[in-house]
Every structure is written in structure tokens, then in C-alpha cells.
Amino acid sequence: MRSEVEHELARTLQAVFDAAPPPAPSVADGIQRVRRRRRRRRVSGAAGLLAVVVAAFGATAMIRPVGTGVADLAEAPDARQVWPEAVVTLPAVLSGDVEYTVQAALGDDVFLVTPYGRAPVLLTGSTGATRPLDGVFPGNELTQFDITPRYLLWSNVVKDGRDVYAQPRDGAGKAVHLGLIPAVDVAVAEVGGAFYATGTTYHATNQTHTLYRLSAGRAPVAVPSGAGYALTTGPWAVAGTPQPGTADRLPSVVRTRYLYRPLTVTRAAPSYWNVATGARVTPVNRAPIISCTPTVCVGTAAGALISWDADGSHELRATGFTTGRGDDVDAFFSSSGRFVQVVAMTAREPAEPTSIRLWDRATGQAATEPSQASRLAYDVAELGTTVDHKTVLDLTRIS
Known part of the structure; x- marks a missing residue:
């Protein structure tokens, strides 16, 4: 999770955000804001392009829309009715009466969760059993x-920056230390066993991004050609501070509050650079953009949501999309790009969601999420918590 700038400073910089990156808080302030935000966590081409995407993401396949109907967002049913197979009931708290946040659905009934004030664990949904990650967590x-x-x-905060670790998802190997990066924020990507990281430091209102190649047992090596680029989606990076319209990585690399912007503010399709292959992609603009990844965009026009592949193909529409005047809007994508969550929030503080829609680009189905739902994390969204249980929507369970 990433730290946020001070609210008052953010208000001052609002009008000039598109021309200047947001200022950074101190590390200590950022950590405190992360803890507070967790407690109130809410929704706060062509064949050449396909080859690029397959090379970049390996086994992750592009999702091609096949739905022919037009979903009506104004009449969209509850997500729990549309995808009951994806609704999972988890314990309300972990052992010791500890609250937690679900950060990722990893498949096979396994979730990555972060207990408040403790080291992260892997939670088995059906049993509630937990097991620790294999790694060092000095601050828990x-x-x-x-x-x-x-x-x-x-990555963990240490005296001179952040220590970066990697652990196989299948549990077949132990965590390895990939090196120390002298930065406040770090985002890491992996392609074919090669690791890359963006280290971000802050100077008043400016951000400096440095790209590194990482390897176990060796010091990180700066990549001169990557100076000034920030990783945003897997191995894809953008030059400078990511602006509204740039898809948030899963989980986020940039301050998500700054990506929520009124749709009256023009958003340009970001130009992505693949740090592993050198490929460059600028998505085609088929409609006023809400957000774009290197493979898919979602936008809005004439009261409809519109999605399309980055090469301009496979357009899909959903009618009945409305927001309040001045509402901030952004979109968040599942790991495959199949699902997109579109969130509208009040511009005033404290920001509250006015609508949360989840759209399946493969089938054209759309659903409404409850107002207390979280923004989409890695293939999972929290739908709500009672004294007895926590309910999540696990997108890996939808066939």
C-alpha cells in the first residue's frame, strides 16, 4: 500500500495536478496514514500487440470480450446475485481478535491478508487457517x-531504504532477498524469472523514479534507460508521475486518491514502455478515457461505459452509467483485464463512494457492489464485515 499526501496540500495542488506531480509525505506520516486507511478502507493489437502482451505476461492470457448484449448499469443487480460462486465468507477477525485486510485472491481458496500491526499471512478460506510468508518483517x-x-x-522499510523479497506463490521455495533499494517507495515486477523495480524518492513537489534490475545475492543495478520511469502494471512503466487515466497496478504503486478525478478533466491515453522487452504501447482512444492498461481501456460517452482492447478492437458497451456532478471517477482492473471495477466518489472530504460497478468484459454482465465494498485489489474485493464474518468476492472462482 502506498502513502498519501496531506489533504490540505492536496487541495492546494488540485488545480495544477496535471502539470505537476503530488508532493510526498514523510515516511513516518505515510505509515500512519496506511494504518488509518486500512481501518476505514473503502473505495478511497492486432496480432503484434497480442504477441507483445503474451511475451510480457507469460501465462496470463488476454481476455477477449464475447458478450453480445448491452448491460444496463442502472438496473445492475447485486454482485452477490450475479456471481454467487465467487462469494466467500471469511472469519471476521484472525486469531487474537485481530482485524485484517484481504489484499489478494491467489486461487485455490488461498488469500493474502494483512493483519493490523502484524506480519502478512496466507489465509485458507474454507478453514480459516493461516500460515506465514517465508520472509523477514522487521516492523511486522x-x-x-x-x-x-x-x-x-x-519490500520492508529499513534504515537506508527498502529491502525487497520474492517468494514463489506455489510455496515450493523459500523467500529470497533481492537487494536494498535506496528509496521511499518501491514497485517490483517479474518476467520470466527476471526482476525489475522502480525506486521512488521525493524532493518537495517532485518525484524521482529510478529503475533497477534485481537479482538474489547481488546489489541492485540501475538501468540508465529507465531513469524517470515508474512501473504501473506488471513490467509496463510510464514516464514521470502517473496521471489520471493510467491504470493503477495491482496492488497500487501510486497514490490512488490522485487518480480519482472528475470526468470533466481530460485524460490522455498513457504511453507504456515494457522494461523487460523494450516494447512500447499507446492505447487507441475510442472514447473519453477513464483508465487504460497496456491491453485494455475503459471510458465513457453518452451515458454509457465503453471498453476496448488497446488496439481499438473488441468494443463493448454498458448503458445507464451516471455519476453525481463533480464526482471523482476511476477504474480498477483484475489481473487478466477481464473484470473492471468503476468507482464514483464524492469530491468532498471525507470521500464516499456514490456508485461501485463491476463489469465482466468476457460476458458483458454487470453488477452493483455495496457502498461499503473496497476498491478492487488483486482479483478480490471486500464486500463488507459483520461481527461474525467478512464477505469477499473472489474473481478467481468465476469461470
Whole structure:
């Protein structure tokens, strides 16, 4: 999870955000904000392109829309009715009466969760049993992590920056130390066993991004050609501070509050650079953009949500999309790009969701999530917690 800037400073910079990156808080302030936010966590091409995507993401397949109907978001039923097979009931608290946040659905009934004030654990949904990650967590809390099809990646705050670790998702191997990066924030990507990381440091209102190649047992090596690039989605990076319209990585690499912007603010399709292959992709603009990944975009026009592949193909529409005047809007994608969660929030503080829609691009189905639902994390969204249990929507269970 990433730290946020001070609210008042954010209000001051709101009007000039598109021209200047947000300022950074101190590390200590950022950690405190992460803890507070967790407690109130809410929704706060062509063949050439296909080849690029397959090379970049390995076993992760592109999802091609096949739905022919047009979903009506105004009449969208509850997500729990649309995908009952994905609704999972988890314990309300972990052993010791500890609250926790679900960060990822890893498949096979396994969830990555972060107990408040404790080291992260893997939770088995059907039994409630937990097992620790194999790694060192000096502060007990895991504050920044990334997930790839093969690895869990995380970084811990140490005296001179962040220590980065990787552990195979299948549990077949132990965690390995990938090195110390002298930065406040770190985002890590893995492609074919090669690891890359963006280290971000802050200077007043400016951010400096440095790209590193990581390897166990060796010091991180800066990649000169990657200076100024920030990883946002897997191995894909953008130059400078990610702006509204740039898809948030899963989990986020940038301050998500700054990606929520009124749709009246023009958003440009980001130009992505693959740090592993060198490929470059700028998605085609088929409609006013809400957000784009290197493979798929979602936008809005004439009261409809519109999605399309980055090459402009496979357009899909959902009618009945409305927001309140001045509402901030953003979109969050599942790991495959099949599902997109579109969230509208009040611009005033405290920001509250006015609508949360989940759209299946493979079938055209759309659903409404309850107002207390979290923003989409890695293939999972929390739907609510009672004194007895926590309910989540596990997208890995939807065929």
C-alpha cells in the first residue's frame, strides 16, 4: 500500500495536478496514514500487440470480450446475485481478535491478508487457517507488495531504504532477498524469472523514479534507460508521475486518491514502455478515457461505459452509467483485464463512494457492489464485515 499526501496540500495542488506531480509525505506520516486507511478502507493489437502482451505476461492470457448484449448499469443487480460462486465468507477477525485486510485472491481458496500491526499471512478460506510468508518483517507490517503469476514480492522499510523479497506463490521455495533499494517507495515486477523495480524518492513537489534490475545475492543495478520511469502494471512503466487515466497496478504503486478525478478533466491515453522487452504501447482512444492498461481501456460517452482492447478492437458497451456532478471517477482492473471495477466518489472530504460497478468484459454482465465494498485489489474485493464474518468476492472462482 502506498502513502498519501496531506489533504490540505492536496487541495492546494488540485488545480495544477496535471502539470505537476503530488508532493510526498514523510515516511513516518505515510505509515500512519496506511494504518488509518486500512481501518476505514473503502473505495478511497492486432496480432503484434497480442504477441507483445503474451511475451510480457507469460501465462496470463488476454481476455477477449464475447458478450453480445448491452448491460444496463442502472438496473445492475447485486454482485452477490450475479456471481454467487465467487462469494466467500471469511472469519471476521484472525486469531487474537485481530482485524485484517484481504489484499489478494491467489486461487485455490488461498488469500493474502494483512493483519493490523502484524506480519502478512496466507489465509485458507474454507478453514480459516493461516500460515506465514517465508520472509523477514522487521516492523511486522507489510506496507508495500506486488504480485505476479509466479511470485509474491514485497519490500520492508529499513534504515537506508527498502529491502525487497520474492517468494514463489506455489510455496515450493523459500523467500529470497533481492537487494536494498535506496528509496521511499518501491514497485517490483517479474518476467520470466527476471526482476525489475522502480525506486521512488521525493524532493518537495517532485518525484524521482529510478529503475533497477534485481537479482538474489547481488546489489541492485540501475538501468540508465529507465531513469524517470515508474512501473504501473506488471513490467509496463510510464514516464514521470502517473496521471489520471493510467491504470493503477495491482496492488497500487501510486497514490490512488490522485487518480480519482472528475470526468470533466481530460485524460490522455498513457504511453507504456515494457522494461523487460523494450516494447512500447499507446492505447487507441475510442472514447473519453477513464483508465487504460497496456491491453485494455475503459471510458465513457453518452451515458454509457465503453471498453476496448488497446488496439481499438473488441468494443463493448454498458448503458445507464451516471455519476453525481463533480464526482471523482476511476477504474480498477483484475489481473487478466477481464473484470473492471468503476468507482464514483464524492469530491468532498471525507470521500464516499456514490456508485461501485463491476463489469465482466468476457460476458458483458454487470453488477452493483455495496457502498461499503473496497476498491478492487488483486482479483478480490471486500464486500463488507459483520461481527461474525467478512464477505469477499473472489474473481478467481468465476469461470
